[in-house]
Amino acid sequence: MIQELDPRMSRRKDLLDIESLTRDELLFLLDTARPFKELFTRSVKKVPALRGKTVLNLFFEPSTRTRASFEIAAKRLSADVTNLSIAQSSVVKGESILDTIETMQSMKVDYMVVRHSASGVPAFVAKHTPAAVINAGDGHHAHPTQALLDTFTMQEAVGDLRGRKVLIVGDILHSRVCRSVSTAAHKLGMEVGVFAPATLIPNGRPDYMKVFTDFGAALAWQPDFVYLLRLQLERQAAHFFPSLREYHNIFGLTRERFQICSDQGMYIMHPGPVNRGVELVDEVLTYARCLINQQVENGIAARMAVLYWLQPATTVLPMEEDAIA
Amino acid sequence: MIQELDPRMSRRKDLLDIESLTRDELLFLLDTARPFKELFTRSVKKVPALRGKTVLNLFFEPSTRTRASFEIAAKRLSADVTNLSIAQSSVVKGESILDTIETMQSMKVDYMVVRHSASGVPAFVAKHTPAAVINAGDGHHAHPTQALLDTFTMQEAVGDLRGRKVLIVGDILHSRVCRSVSTAAHKLGMEVGVFAPATLIPNGRPDYMKVFTDFGAALAWQPDFVYLLRLQLERQAAHFFPSLREYHNIFGLTRERFQICSDQGMYIMHPGPVNRGVELVDEVLTYARCLINQQVENGIAARMAVLYWLQPATTVLPMEEDAIA
Amino acid sequence: MIQELDPRMSRRKDLLDIESLTRDELLFLLDTARPFKELFTRSVKKVPALRGKTVLNLFFEPSTRTRASFEIAAKRLSADVTNLSIAQSSVVKGESILDTIETMQSMKVDYMVVRHSASGVPAFVAKHTPAAVINAGDGHHAHPTQALLDTFTMQEAVGDLRGRKVLIVGDILHSRVCRSVSTAAHKLGMEVGVFAPATLIPNGRPDYMKVFTDFGAALAWQPDFVYLLRLQLERQAAHFFPSLREYHNIFGLTRERFQICSDQGMYIMHPGPVNRGVELVDEVLTYARCLINQQVENGIAARMAVLYWLQPATTVLPMEEDAIA
Numbered sequence: 001m002i003q004e005l006d007p008r009m010s011r012r013k014d015l016l017d018i019e020s021l022t023r024d025e026l027l028f029l030l031d032t033a034r035p036f037k038e039l040f041t042r043s044v045k046k047v048p049a050l051r052g053k054t055v056l057n058l059f060f061e062p063s064t065r066t067r068a069s070f071e072i073a074a075k076r077l078s079a080d081v082t083n084l085s086i087a088q089s090s091v092v093k094g095e096s097i098l099d100t101i102e103t104m105q106s107m108k109v110d111y112m113v114v115r116h117s118a119s120g121v122p123a124f125v126a127k128h129t130p131a132a133v134i135n136a137g138d139g140h141h142a143h144p145t146q147a148l149l150d151t152f153t154m155q156e157a158v159g160d161l162r163g164r165k166v167l168i169v170g171d172i173l174h175s176r177v178c179r180s181v182s183t184a185a186h187k188l189g190m191e192v193g194v195f196a197p198a199t200l201i202p203n204g205r206p207d208y209m210k211v212f213t214d215f216g217a218a219l220a221w222q223p224d225f226v227y228l229l230r231l232q233l234e235r236q237a238a239h240f241f242p243s244l245r246e247y248h249n250i251f252g253l254t255r256e257r258f259q260i261c262s263d264q265g266m267y268i269m270h271p272g273p274v275n276r277g278v279e280l281v282d283e284v285l286t287y288a289r290c291l292i293n294q295q296v297e298n299g300i301a302a303r304m305a306v307l308y309w310l311q312p313a314t315t316v317l318p319m320e321e322d323a324i325a
Numbered sequence: 326m327i328q329e330l331d332p333r334m335s336r337r338k339d340l341l342d343i344e345s346l347t348r349d350e351l352l353f354l355l356d357t358a359r360p361f362k363e364l365f366t367r368s369v370k371k372v373p374a375l376r377g378k379t380v381l382n383l384f385f386e387p388s389t390r391t392r393a394s395f396e397i398a399a400k401r402l403s404a405d406v407t408n409l410s411i412a413q414s415s416v417v418k419g420e421s422i423l424d425t426i427e428t429m430q431s432m433k434v435d436y437m438v439v440r441h442s443a444s445g446v447p448a449f450v451a452k453h454t455p456a457a458v459i460n461a462g463d464g465h466h467a468h469p470t471q472a473l474l475d476t477f478t479m480q481e482a483v484g485d486l487r488g489r490k491v492l493i494v495g496d497i498l499h500s501r502v503c504r505s506v507s508t509a510a511h512k513l514g515m516e517v518g519v520f521a522p523a524t525l526i527p528n529g530r531p532d533y534m535k536v537f538t539d540f541g542a543a544l545a546w547q548p549d550f551v552y553l554l555r556l557q558l559e560r561q562a563a564h565f566f567p568s569l570r571e572y573h574n575i576f577g578l579t580r581e582r583f584q585i586c587s588d589q590g591m592y593i594m595h596p597g598p599v600n601r602g603v604e605l606v607d608e609v610l611t612y613a614r615c616l617i618n619q620q621v622e623n624g625i626a627a628r629m630a631v632l633y634w635l636q637p638a639t640t641v642l643p644m645e646e647d648a649i650a
Numbered sequence: 651m652i653q654e655l656d657p658r659m660s661r662r663k664d665l666l667d668i669e670s671l672t673r674d675e676l677l678f679l680l681d682t683a684r685p686f687k688e689l690f691t692r693s694v695k696k697v698p699a700l701r702g703k704t705v706l707n708l709f710f711e712p713s714t715r716t717r718a719s720f721e722i723a724a725k726r727l728s729a730d731v732t733n734l735s736i737a738q739s740s741v742v743k744g745e746s747i748l749d750t751i752e753t754m755q756s757m758k759v760d761y762m763v764v765r766h767s768a769s770g771v772p773a774f775v776a777k778h779t780p781a782a783v784i785n786a787g788d789g790h791h792a793h794p795t796q797a798l799l800d801t802f803t804m805q806e807a808v809g810d811l812r813g814r815k816v817l818i819v820g821d822i823l824h825s826r827v828c829r830s831v832s833t834a835a836h837k838l839g840m841e842v843g844v845f846a847p848a849t850l851i852p853n854g855r856p857d858y859m860k861v862f863t864d865f866g867a868a869l870a871w872q873p874d875f876v877y878l879l880r881l882q883l884e885r886q887a888a889h890f891f892p893s894l895r896e897y898h899n900i901f902g903l904t905r906e907r908f909q910i911c912s913d914q915g916m917y918i919m920h921p922g923p924v925n926r927g928v929e930l931v932d933e934v935l936t937y938a939r940c941l942i943n944q945q946v947e948n949g950i951a952a953r954m955a956v957l958y959w960l961q962p963a964t965t966v967l968p969m970e971e972d973a974i975a
Contacts, residue, residue, distance in 0.1 A: 053694075
């Protein structure tokens with residue numbers, strides 16, 4: 001079922017962002033995720049592709065869900081997984097990130113899944129280790145596996161994405177999810193719109209990004225997908241936003257706006273976890289075209305595809321038959 | 326060694342409490358635990374029964390020991406295990422339990438082991454997921470695997486439990502352990518007595534439960550098993566009980582009471598971990614008929630039996646031969 | 651590749667310190683680590699030696715790195731690993747260490763890796779469990795796997811260690827690393843020197859230990875290896891040491907002292923993680939004869955050798971063919 005890798009598709013060492021992937025590579029990863037997802041309908045949800053490999057989940061920023069998703073993905077490929085949650089304070093105290101990486105690299109791990117609150121840390125790590133590095137979210141920069149699972153989910157819903165429209169709603173300026181999703185959508189031929197108040201629209205945004213400053217006008221643009229970004233509650237606490245109630249009124253899928261979406265058959269997406277009553281009203285979650293749970297499921301398949309595709313730069317000798325005691 | 330499941334014993338999706346099990350199912354689970362326990366005397370303590378299955382330990386209430394017991398049980402069945410310890414505060418903050426469950430379900434886990442401080446959460450989870458759900462303790466409600474391991478341990482000590490007597494001592498009113506153990510004991514034909522001060526005896530208790538309000542009278546009843554409940558120190562802190570010293574004097578197995586137990590050859594049990602000098606004096610722990618360590622060992626075997634027996638409702642296709650890359 | 655254990659080398663149940671190992675056993679463990687290290691250059695970094703065995707990482711003192719090293723080592727031997735991080739406060743509260751051990755032993759784990767801030771705890775554990783116990787660091791007492799990986803690393807650098815010199819620098823008095831490394835080095839025929847201020851030199855030190863109270867004189871002794879102990883920052887906080895700056899001036903490998911080391915081709919070692927600018931200046935880390943990363947890599951191999959060699963005292967019956975369901 002899991003086919004051999006397409007020999008014309010050369011493998012990369014790292015997945016750091018969506019920008020560096022070609023359109024063909026993107027499509028290839030989505031194609032590779034599909035048989036992995038089929039695997040989940042079987043009794044034995046496991047393939048031996050990464051047997052004997054070590055995957056390190058190196059999370060400098062806490063994330064139960066993303067960590068679990070990578071962990072389950074790696075185990076379904078038969079890899080051994082070690083989780084390291086490193087409080088950033090302890091890194092700051094006596095040990096630089098580079099020292100941490102070198103320590104972990106010395107343990108000869110094959111894959112490092114890195115999340116950090118500062119942009120650029122996974123790229124820095126990738127430069128200093130032969131292990132394959134996957135960016136699991138860095139600062140405001142990128143979250144490429146999120147974009148893969150999202151476009152995979154969109155493909156499942158409507159097939160070919162060319163000419164389709166996605167509207168991204170929320171704090172565009174600070175969102176690594178928005179950056180990665182919009183880039184992937186554009187590469188796959190979609191039209192990309194964003195809705196945010198003028199103060200949260202980035203200046204150096206790409207030309208293809210259509211900006212709406214009115215939610216009604218954005219919906220009148222008739223997107224196929226309405227993608228609600230998650231409100232980072234800690235940013236709210238820092239008064240970047242007014243109250244949660246006001247956030248809901250400005251950015252939220254209120255009952256009225258949801259009515260428009262469902263009347264037009266728009267799909268609703270959200271990277272999770274949802275703040276109910278903030279980004280959306282509860283009834284969205286039982287809407288037939290709400291794709292939020294599919295996104296989570298597809299997260300495992302997309303991450304399996306990435307782990308399967310990447311190629312650590314570690315020198316490996318062929319396995320000797322008598323190597324096993 | 327691990328026999329096929331008895332074809333006449335249909336499988337259930339969830340284990341939420343003892344009440345919903347028939348006597349035959351209870352006996353069947355105890356019979357199934359036995360060969361798993363024998364497995365622990367072997368060099369390779371592992372069977373492939375759950376290979377390719379994912380077990381999620383979803384603990385909303387911290388518990389090192391119970392979590393470790395389920396983790397080891399699942400790994401000895403060759404399942405892949407992912408631990409999620411979720412602080413209840415974070416659930417309260419922005420994400421309902423249902424959303425958490427749906428997220429985890431979307432990852433297509435096969436089994437969810439759920440502990441929560443609120444009664445009914447595992448049942449709620451079970452309704453919303455095709456995964457098999459095991460209640461690992463919910464509020465004051467139930468702790469069914471504890472009751473299984475306890476009655477398994479009693480069986481090992483004396484064989485057939487019919488007509489045997491168990492005395493449960495402590496805060497009967499608030500104990501999920503008491504509720505599950507007493508129900509299982511009753512279903513297996515035992516006489517059940519409880520000792521607690523009048524204020525901690527539940528009003529709606531079952532008719533079969535014999536109530537003692539004097540420890541001496543309870544021991545004169547000549548139970549085969551004296552089951553000491555654990556004092557929940559946090560309840561003590563909330564002044565439900567007087568001082569630890571006074572708790573020991575009222576509920577504890579003091580030197581004098583222990584003398585009576587050992588003179589009569591009574592077995593001593595406790596769900597662990599013991600508060601030494603509170604529920605019992607130290608010498609109990611070296612008493613030949615103290616079963617506390619057997620209870621822990623049997624916890625693994627009983628939990629393996631439960632995992633082996635339950636049947637997730639997920640649709641599974643037969644494994645294709647060529648599914649393995 | 652992984653050879654059979656030398657039949658003339660009888661196996662031990664525990665590894666608690668270096669003192670109790672014979673020179674032959676030490677050399678045997680170093681020889682055994684070598685093929686495990688070669689394994690890391692292969693595609694499948696795994697052997698089935700400990701399949702079906704359970705390894706428990708029982709850490710009463712937090713240590714991300716050492717825990718990860720043991721976890722990866724055990725998984726590369728195909729063991730199942732369960733991590734338990736037990737806050738010492740919770741142990742103190744209601745449960746003695748012995749009760750914790752008995753609980754874990756009742757789960758029939760085969761190996762316990764124990765770290766504790768109090769000297770003697772792993773030995774105490776070893777007496778009370780048939781599981782094989784590995785001391786992963788206890789108080790000021792011992793850290794034997796550190797000594798194994800260190801002498802293994804020295805062997806890789808220079809071959810036979812007889813007649814070679816190692817200089818250990820830092821808080822000799824309170825260092826379990828120093829105690830274990832110096833003992834191993836001596837058993838392997840090395841000369842051992844230490845540099846520390848007079849107040850941090852132990853009174854009951856062994857005769858073979860050459861004491862320097864001047865760093866310059868210590869380097870003039872021309873050691874092959876300069877081994878920098880890690881400053882325990884919490885000790886610094888307790889004012890055992892003056893400021894970090896002053897520590898660096900007294901104990902640190904300053905630019906000037908490093909110049910002497912590199913001119914003479916001395917190897918630099920450190921148990922990690924390094925406090926940059928405290929025990930050493932940054933340029934040491936890129937020095938060709940800085941062995942710090944090799945030490946980490948060799949930690950996995952050395953711990954695999956120990957797990958492979960030790961023999962739990964649990965009674966095991968031969969595996970029956972029909973034991974697998």
